[in-house]
Amino acid sequence: xxxxxxxxxxxDESKEHLQSMNDYxxxxxxxxxxxxxxxxxxxxxxxxxGMSATMGYQDLSKLTHQMENVLDGVRNERIKxxxxxxxxxxxxxxxLEAMVMDIATGGAGNREVKQVVKMLEGIETGEESTTxxxxxxxxxxxxxxxxxxxxxxTILEQSxxxxxxxxxxxxxxxxxxxxxxxxxxxxxxxxxxLGEVILSVPTVEQLENEEFEQSFIVLLVTTSDMEExxxxxxxxxxxxxxxxxEFLIDSRSTELSSPEENNSSELVSNNxxxxxxxxxxxxxxxxxxxxxxxxxxxxxxxxxxLFEELVIDKGRxxxxxxxxxxxxxxxxxxxxxxxxxxxxxxxxNMRMVPMEQVFNRFPRMxxxxxxxxxxxxxxxxxxxxxxxxxxxxDEIGDPxxxxxxxxxxxxxxSPDERExxxxxxxxxxxxxxxxxxxxxxxxxxxxxxxxxxDKVIRKAVSNHVVTENQSLNMSNNQVYELIMESGxxxxxxxxxxxxxxVGMDVVKSxxxxxxxxxxxxxxxxxxxxxxxxxxxxxxxxSVMLVEVQKEKFAIPIxxxxxxxxxxxxxxxxxxxxxxxxxxxxVVPLVFLKEVLEVPSSHQxxxxxSLVIIREKxxxxxxxxxxxIGQQEVVLKSLGNYLSGTYAISGATILGDGxxxxxxxxxALIH
Amino acid sequence: MEERNSFLKVIVFQLNGKEYTIPVxxxxxxxxxxxxxxVPGTAPFVKGVINLRGIVTPIVDLRERLGIDAARVNEQTxxxxxxxxxxxxxxxxxxxxxxxxxxxxxxxxxxxxxxxENLEVVQGxxxxxxxxxxxxxxxxxxxxxxxxxxxxxxx
Numbered sequence: 001x002x003x004x005x006x007x008x009x010x011x012d013e014s015k016e017h018l019q020s021m022n023d024y025x026x027x028x029x030x031x032x033x034x035x036x037x038x039x040x041x042x043x044x045x046x047x048x049x050g051m052s053a054t055m056g057y058q059d060l061s062k063l064t065h066q067m068e069n070v071l072d073g074v075r076n077e078r079i080k081x082x083x084x085x086x087x088x089x090x091x092x093x094x095x096l097e098a099m100v101m102d103i104a105t106g107g108a109g110n111r112e113v114k115q116v117v118k119m120l121e122g123i124e125t126g127e128e129s130t131t132x133x134x135x136x137x138x139x140x141x142x143x144x145x146x147x148x149x150x151x152x153x154t155i156l157e158q159s160x161x162x163x164x165x166x167x168x169x170x171x172x173x174x175x176x177x178x179x180x181x182x183x184x185x186x187x188x189x190x191x192x193x194l195g196e197v198i199l200s201v202p203t204v205e206q207l208e209n210e211e212f213e214q215s216f217i218v219l220l221v222t223t224s225d226m227e228e229x230x231x232x233x234x235x236x237x238x239x240x241x242x243x244x245x246e247f248l249i250d251s252r253s254t255e256l257s258s259p260e261e262n263n264s265s266e267l268v269s270n271n272x273x274x275x276x277x278x279x280x281x282x283x284x285x286x287x288x289x290x291x292x293x294x295x296x297x298x299x300x301x302x303x304x305x306l307f308e309e310l311v312i313d314k315g316r317x318x319x320x321x322x323x324x325x326x327x328x329x330x331x332x333x334x335x336x337x338x339x340x341x342x343x344x345x346x347x348x349n350m351r352m353v354p355m356e357q358v359f360n361r362f363p364r365m366x367x368x369x370x371x372x373x374x375x376x377x378x379x380x381x382x383x384x385x386x387x388x389x390x391x392x393x394d395e396i397g398d399p400x401x402x403x404x405x406x407x408x409x410x411x412x413x414s415p416d417e418r419e420x421x422x423x424x425x426x427x428x429x430x431x432x433x434x435x436x437x438x439x440x441x442x443x444x445x446x447x448x449x450x451x452x453x454d455k456v457i458r459k460a461v462s463n464h465v466v467t468e469n470q471s472l473n474m475s476n477n478q479v480y481e482l483i484m485e486s487g488x489x490x491x492x493x494x495x496x497x498x499x500x501x502v503g504m505d506v507v508k509s510x511x512x513x514x515x516x517x518x519x520x521x522x523x524x525x526x527x528x529x530x531x532x533x534x535x536x537x538x539x540x541x542s543v544m545l546v547e548v549q550k551e552k553f554a555i556p557i558x559x560x561x562x563x564x565x566x567x568x569x570x571x572x573x574x575x576x577x578x579x580x581x582x583x584x585x586v587v588p589l590v591f592l593k594e595v596l597e598v599p600s601s602h603q604x605x606x607x608x609s610l611v612i613i614r615e616k617x618x619x620x621x622x623x624x625x626x627x628i629g630q631q632e633v634v635l636k637s638l639g640n641y642l643s644g645t646y647a648i649s650g651a652t653i654l655g656d657g658x659x660x661x662x663x664x665x666x667a668l669i670h
Numbered sequence: 671m672e673e674r675n676s677f678l679k680v681i682v683f684q685l686n687g688k689e690y691t692i693p694v695x696x697x698x699x700x701x702x703x704x705x706x707x708x709v710p711g712t713a714p715f716v717k718g719v720i721n722l723r724g725i726v727t728p729i730v731d732l733r734e735r736l737g738i739d740a741a742r743v744n745e746q747t748x749x750x751x752x753x754x755x756x757x758x759x760x761x762x763x764x765x766x767x768x769x770x771x772x773x774x775x776x777x778x779x780x781x782x783x784x785x786x787e788n789l790e791v792v793q794g795x796x797x798x799x800x801x802x803x804x805x806x807x808x809x810x811x812x813x814x815x816x817x818x819x820x821x822x823x824x825x
Contacts, residue, residue, distance in 0.1 A: 312724065551708065596710040636726045638709065638719060641757045641812065646711040651719055651726045659707040659719045659726055 007103075010055050012294065014100045017044040021093055022364045025086065029367075032081035035074070042071045048096070057109040060099050066120040067092050073124055088119045090368075152199055152219070156247070159221040164195070165246065167226060171233060172215035172241040179238075180210045186236045188218075194229055195222025214240070219247060297390060300351055307340075307347055308634045312653055314340050315631065319655030344632065351391070355433045355442070356384040358397045362404060362431060369408045376415050376426035377408060383433040388440050392534055395514055396442070399507040403444045403530050404429070406504070411448030411528055421525055423447070436615060439516075439666070440534045447527040451520070453479050460485070480520035480528075484508040533666075541635055543652070543662060545628035546611060549598045552660045554633060554652055555622065559665035561612045563627055568606050580621060582612060590668050591623045595647060613665045620669045635662065676775065682768035682803060683750060686738045690763075690804045691770070691796070698751040698758065700766050703743050720760060722751060729760040735811060736791065754808045761811075770803075772796055777805060 021044045028037045045068045052060035067089060073079035095116050103109040156166050171187055173180055184207045191197050199219040202212045222229065226244040233242045314337060321333040359381050370377040388396075412418075412427035419425050432443040457471045460482045471479070484504040511518050511532055522528035543554035544563075564582065571578050571589065578589045589610070592598070610621040633652035638645060649664035680691035681700070706718040706729050715734035719726050729749065734740055746765035751758060777794040793807040 309724070598708075598710070638726060639728055639757060639759075641728045641759050642709060642712060642716065642719070645709055648709060648711070651707070653721045653724065653726070657721055658705050659721050661707065661709060661719075 006055070009294065010051055011100060011104045013051065014048055014096075014103075017048045018093060018097050018100060019360060020044050021048075023360055025090060025093065026363050026367065028081060029083075029086055035077070038071055038075045038081075042068060042075060045071060052109075057099070057103065059111050059113050060096065060103075060109050063092055063095060063099075063113045063117060063120075066117045066124070070120050070124050079123060085123050088116070088123060090364075092116045092120060155198055156219070156221070159196075164221050164223055165225070166198075167220045167222065167229060168217060168245050168247040169220050169229060169233070170215055170217045170241075170243040170245075171239060172243075174238045174240045175214060177214075177238040180212075181208050183236060183238055184208065184216070187233055187239070190232050190236060191218060191220055191229075194224050194232060195220050295350075297394075300347075300390070304347060304351070307344065310340060311344070311632055311634050315633070315653075315655035316657070317655075341632065348389075351389050352387040353390050353393050354384060355386045355388060355393070355440075357393055358400060359384045359431060359433070361397075362400075365401065366404065366408065366429065369405065373408060374414060375408065375412055377412055377429055378426055379429045379431065381431045386433040386435060386440060388534065392440075392514055395510060396532075396534065399510045399532070400431075400442065400444070402504070402507050403532075404431070407444055407446040407448065407528070407530075411446040411450075413449050439615075442532040442534070443529055444532075445527060445529040450524040450526055450528050451480050451483070451522040452524060456480070456482055476522075477520065480522055483520070484518070541633060541662075542630060543633050544611065544630050545654075545660065546592075546609075546622075546624040547626045547628055548592045548596065548624050549601050551596075551598055552628065552654070552658075553592065553596070553624075554631075554660050554662045555611055555613065556649075556662065556665060557630060559613045559615060561614045561619065564610045564612060564621070566608050566610060568608060571608065580610070582619070582621065585619065587612065587619045587621045589621045589623055592663075593623070593625075595668065613669065615666055615669050618669045620665075622663075622668065633660075633662070676773060677771045678774050678777075680770050680772055680803075680805070681750065681766060682770055683748070683763040683766035684746075685733055685736065685764055688804065689801055690732075690806055691772070692750070692752065692806050692808055694769065696752050696754060696808050698753055701749040701751065701760070703747050703749060703762070717762065720749070722758075722760065725758065727751060727758050727760050729762060730812070732761045732763055732811070752808055752812075754812050757812060759812055770798075772798075772803070772805075 021041050024037050024041045024044075028034065028041065031037065045064050049061050049064035049068060052064065070079060070085070070089065074081055074085075079085065092113075095111060095113055099109045099111050102111070159166060169191070173183055177183060188197065188204070197218050198221055200207065201217045206212060207216055220229065226246075230242045230244045233239060314333075317333050318337065321329045362381070363379055366377055366379045407429055412429065413421070413423075415425035418427065428445075428447045430443070430445045432441075432445070434441055453476060456479050457466075457474075460466045460479075461468050461471060465482055465485045466474070474482075484507065508518055511534070514534055516532060516534040518533070519531045520528060521531065542557040544557055544560055545552055545554055547553075566580055571580055573579070574586065578591075579586050580589060581587075589608070593600070608621075608623050609626060611624060611627075612619060612621050631654075633654075635650045636652055638648065638651055647664050647667045648661050649667075650662045651659050652662055654660050679694040681694050681697050682689055682691050684690070701722070704720050706720050708718040709716065709728070715731050717729045717731050719728050721727075731740060743762075748763055748766045749760040750763055750766055751760045753759075776798070777796050779794050791807055791810045793805045796803040796805060
C-alpha cells in the first residue's frame with residue numbers, strides 16, 4: 001500500500017475533505033437549522049469513506065461510515081443538531097485527521113476508533129431507533145437498496161403521470177466477464193434505446209472504470225414492459241442475470257429492496273455513494289466547469305528556476321538588440337519579451353494560493369482552544385482571499401498557529417477577569433491579511449491583557465536575556481521583542497496550549513527565513529497586535545532602474561506610486577528634514593546618494609528626479625539622478641555573508657551582466 | 671593512504687609581497703577582476719558584489735581585511751572564490767599562480783613574526799626552503815561575527 005501511486009492523491013484529497021467538513025461543521029454550529037450544510041458534510045464524509053475503503057484503511061472507513069449514519073439522521077431530521085452531537089462529530093473529525101496524518105507519514109492509519117464509533121452510535125440510536133433501523137437492517141439482510149433524491153423523485157413522478165413505467169433493473173454480469181466496462185456500455189446502449197436511464201448505482205463513471213463487483217442497478221423510465229426490457233438486456237453477452245421490477249416511489253425514504261440475494265456489501269456503500277452523488281448533482285455540474293490537476297510543487301519550482309534563467313538572458317538579448325539596432329532583431333526580441341511576460345504571470349499565478357488555505361483551519365482551532373481554556377472568543381477573519389506564493393504559505397501555517405495559541409492563552413483573559421476589567425466577557429481575535437506594496441501583511445490582533453512590560457523585563461532579566469541596566473533604556477517595542485528571544489515564556493504556569501518555552505523564537509526565525517519580519521504592538525489591558533510582513537513572491541519582480549551618480553539601483557515597482565521631477569526651490573524644510581508638497585501631502589525626501597554613500601562624480605542639476613514610494617500610508621520621495629526604465633528582474637540574495645545590509649533587499653543581474661542592488665523601500669521609508 | 675593524508679594541497683597567493691595559502695578544497699575558482707557593484711553600509715573591506723556566472727557573490731579585499739593598504743588593481747590581481755560554511759565569497763589578492771602540496775608536519779602553529787596582520791586569522795606558517803607561507807584560517811577571515819562587530823564599530 002505504501003507504494004500505491006494513488007496514496008498521495010488520497011492524502012491530499014482526504015485533507016481537503018476533512019477541511020471542508022470542519023468548515024461546514026462550524027457553519028452548522030451557527031446555523032443548526034440549515035440542512036443543506038449537513039448535505040455538504042455528508043458528501044465529504046461519504047467520499048472519504050469510499051476512498052479509504054478503496055485504499056484499504058479499515059478504521060478510517062469504519063469511522064466515516066458511522067459518522068455518515070449520524071449525518072444521515074440529521075439530514076432526515078431524525079437527529080437534532082446540538083452542542084453534544086457536534087462535539088462528538090468534531091471529535092471524530094479529529095480522529096480522522098489523526099489517521100490521515102498517520103497515513104501521510106507512512107503509517108497504516110490504524111487507530112482505536114471504537115469509543116468514538118460507540119458515541120456516534122449512541123447519537124444515532126438514542127434519538128430515533130425505529131425509523132433509522134432501516135439502514136443497518138438492510139445491511140444485515142445484504143439486500144440492495146436504492147435511494148433517490150427529491151429531484152429524481154420528481155422526474156419519476158412526472159414520467160408516471162405521462163404513462164411511462166419506472167423500472168428498477170438489476171443486471172448481474174458473469175463472474176468471468178472480462179470486459180466489464182464494455183458490457184456495461186452495451187447494456188446502457190440497450191437501455192437508452194428503450195427509454196431513459198435516470199439513475200445508476202454505482203454511477204456511470206464508476207461503472208466505466210469497472211469500479212463495481214458483478215452487478216449494478218439502474219432506474220429506467222420507459223414505455224416498454226418488463227419482459228421486453230429483460231429480453232433486450234439478455235442479448236448482451238456475458239450477462240448472468242437481469243432482474244426487472246417496478247420501482248415504487250411512495251415510500252418516504254424512497255428506497256426499494258431487491259428480492260435478489262446479493263452479498264456484496266460493497267454495493268450497499270455504493271448505493272449510499274450514489275445517493276450522495278445525486279444529491280449533489282447540481283454542485284458537481286458547477287465544478288466540472290473548472291478542471292484542475294494536481295502538480296507536484298517541485299515541478300513548479302523547476303519551471304520557475306528555468307524561467308529565471310530565461311529572464312536574465314532576455315534582459316541580455318534586449319540590451320544586445322538595442323545596441324545592434326537591427327529592426328528584425330528588435331521586433332523578435334520585443335515579441336519574445338511580451339511572451340515571457342505572459343509566461344511569467346502564468347507561472348507566478350500557478351504558485352499563488354489564497355491565504356484561506358492556512359486560515360481555514362483556525363476557526364476550528366480557536367473553538368477548541370477557547371473551550372479548553374474556558375474562555376470566550378470570537379474570531380473574525382479578514383482578507384482570506386489574499387494570495388501568497390505557495391512556498392510561503394506552506395511555511396507560514398505553524399508560526400500563525402503559534403501566534404494564535406499565544407493570543408488565546410496569554411492574551412485574552414478569562415470571562416470573569418474581563419468583566420472585572422469592564423470588558424465584554426467574550427474576547428475578540430482578529431486575523432487579517434492584506435497586500436501592501438510588494439508585501440503581504442498578516443495581523444493577529446486580540447483585545448486581551450496586552451503585554452506587561454514589567455513582567456517581561458523581570459522575566460528577561462531572571463532568564464539572563466538582558467541585564468537590568470539594559471532593560472532601563474529599552475523602548476516598549478524593544479521590550480516586546482524580548483518575548484521572541486529563545487527560552488522566553490511569559491505564562492505564569494506552563495500550559496498545554498502554549499508556554500513550553502520554545503515557540504516565539506521559532507516563530508521569529510521562521511518568518512525571518514522567509515524574508516519577512518514580525519512586529520509587536522501592545523497596550524496593557526487593551527490587547528496586542530502581532531504583525532507579520534512577508535514578501536509577496538520570492539523570485540521575479542518588476543523594478544524601476546534608476547541611476548544615482550554612476551551607480552544603478554533597482555526599486556520594486558510595487559512600492560512606487562509615481563515619478564516626479566521637482567525644482568530645487570520647491571523643496572521645503574520641516575523638522576530639519578527636506579520635504580516637498582506632493583499633491584497636497586507633505587512627503588519627506590530621501591537622498592539616495594547620501595543614504596547609500598554613493599561616491600560623487602558629477603554635479604547635480606537644478607532639478608530633483610524623484611521616485612515616490614509608498615508603504616501603507618507612509619510615503620517618501622527618493623532623490624535619484626535619472627530614471628533608466630522598468631525591467632523584470634530575478635531577485636537574488638546577497639548571500640549569508642552580507643545578509644542584513646541596510647536598505648538593500650537583494651541584488652539582481654542586469655542585461656550587461658552586472659549586478660544591481662535592489663532597494664528595500666520599507667527600510668527607506670522608516 | 672596515510673602518505674596522502676599527511677599532505678595538504680594549497681593555493682598560494684600573494685599579498686603585499688608576501689605569500690599566503692589556503693587549502694584548495696576551500697577554493698571554488700580563480701577569476702580575473704571583473705566589475706564590482708558596491709554595496710553600501712558594509713565593512714570597508716567588503717568591496718561589493720560580482721556576478722559570478724549567475725550567482726551574486728560578495729567580494730572581500732583580503733589586503734584590507736588583514737589590515738594591509740588597499741590593493742591597486744593590475745594585470746596580476748585575481749579574485750579567489752572561496753566557500754566556507756555555506757558562504758561563497760570572493761577574495762581579492764595581488765596574484766595567484768601556485769599550487770603546492772605541503773607536508774602537514776612542517777606547518778608550524780606559532781604565527782609569531784608574521785607581521786601586521788590580525789593574528790587569529792593565521793592558522794600556521796610553513797617554511798619551504800627560502801619561502802615563508804602563511805596558512806590562513808578562512809573561517810576566521812570570513813567570520814560573520816567579526817563582520818558584525820566591524821559593522822557596529824562603524825555605526
